[in-house]
Amino acid sequence: MWQHLAGLALYLGVQVAVPPSVLAAELSEIEARGHLIVAVKDNRYPLGYRDAGGELNGFEIEIARRLALDLLGNETAVELRPVSNVERVNAVVEGEVDIAIAAITVTSQRQRIASFSEPYYLDGTGLITTSGRVRSLDDLAVGRIAVLTGSSTLAHVRYQLPGAVIVPVLSYQEAIVELNRG
Template identity: 45%
Template sequence: MVKLWWVGFLSLLMTLLLSGQGLTIPWAVIENRGRLLVGITEYDHRPLSFRDNEDNLQGLEIDIIHRLAQELLGNESAVEFIPLANNDRLRAVIDGKVDLAIASITVTRSRLRVVDFSHSYYLSGTALVSLQDSSISNNDTIAVLEGSSAIVLLKQNLPSVQLQGVTSYQEGLSLVAEGKVTAFAGDITLLTGWTQENPQYSLLPQVYGAYPLAIALPKGLQHQELRDKINQIMANLARQGWLQERIEYWGLR
C-alpha cells in the first residue's frame, strides 16, 4: 500500500514538474513585476559595461539587456541593474536574486553544471597590447598574468618569446609603459577598453583562443520558458545583424 502511494506521489510530482503547475513560473513573475532583474559587473569593464561621465550605464552588455527588455516587456527601460562582484555572479542567478546575469561570463563546463547559458553574444580571446603597432618578434618579452590560461596559448603560438609573470593588469600595462616588456597579454575586451581610454597603446591584430561570453540563466524546468524566449531573441538579433553592429559600434572585433 505504501509502495503504491509512493509511486502515485512520484507520478503526480513529475506531472506537475512537466506541466509547470504547482510551481512558481519565473516568466509569469517577471511579467507581473514588469521589469527584469539583471546582474552586471560592479566594476567598469569598458566596452562591455561601464558608467560614462554622466554616470549612465553604457556598453555592449547594457545594449543587449535593453533590447531584451524591449522584446520581452515592450519597454527597453524595464530593467533593474544589480551590480555584482565576480564571485557572486553565478550565485545570484542560482539563488534567484536576479533573473539573469550578463557580466563578462565565459561559458565553461564547470559553470554549465550550475547554470544554463544563452546563445553566445561575443567570442572573447587573449590579445596583446603594446606601445608599438607591429607584430611580436622572436625573443620579445610579453607580460602575462601569473596562472592565467593565456600562458598556455602564448607558449603554443609564440614559442620563442619570453614570458614575464605579473599579478595584475595594472602591473602588466605599467611594464609596457616603462618599456620593460614589449607587450601585455590579456582579455581582448579589457584591453580594447584600455586602448580606447589610452590611445597611445595599440591592440595588436592577433587573437589567441576563443571564449564564448553568454547570459547566465537559471536551471530547472520552471525556467524553460524564460530560457526559450531569451534564446529566440538572441538568435534573431544575431541573424538580423543587430548584434554584430553593436559589437563593431563598441570597437570590438
C-alpha cells in the same frame, strides 16, 4: 607605451571567449515583479561601462534593455546590477538577479550550474606590456602577468606559462595600474 601595447600579438593563438547570457528566474516571476534584474559589468568598455555622468552604457546594457522591451514591453523595466567577474554566475545561481549579461565565457564547470544562451559576442585574449622586448610567450615565461579574478584566461595562462607569477586583479583599470608598476 601605446605603441608597445598595439605591437603585441594575440596571446595563445586566439582564445575564443563566448560570453552569453545566463538565465535563472522564471518568466512568470519576472512578469509579476514588473521588471528584469540583470547582472552587468560596469568596467568593460564598450560592453558595459559607466559614462562621464555615471550612467551605465554599452552593448550588453543595450541587450538588457532590449530584453526588457521584448519580455515586458518596456525597455526601462530593467534593474541593472554591476557585478565583478567572481560574482557574475553566483548572482544568478543564488537568485540575486534574473539573468547575467556580463561577458561570461561558457565553461564546462559553469554549464554544470547554469544555463547559457546562444553567444552574442566573440572575444579573444591579448597581452599588453610596456616593454618592447616581448616577442613571444617565452619572453613572458617568468614574468608577472595580471589576470582578472574569476576569468577563464587564468587557466590558459597557468597552462602556457607555468613559471609566470599570476597577479590577480579585479578590473582592467587595476591591471593597467599593475602594468605601470612593472
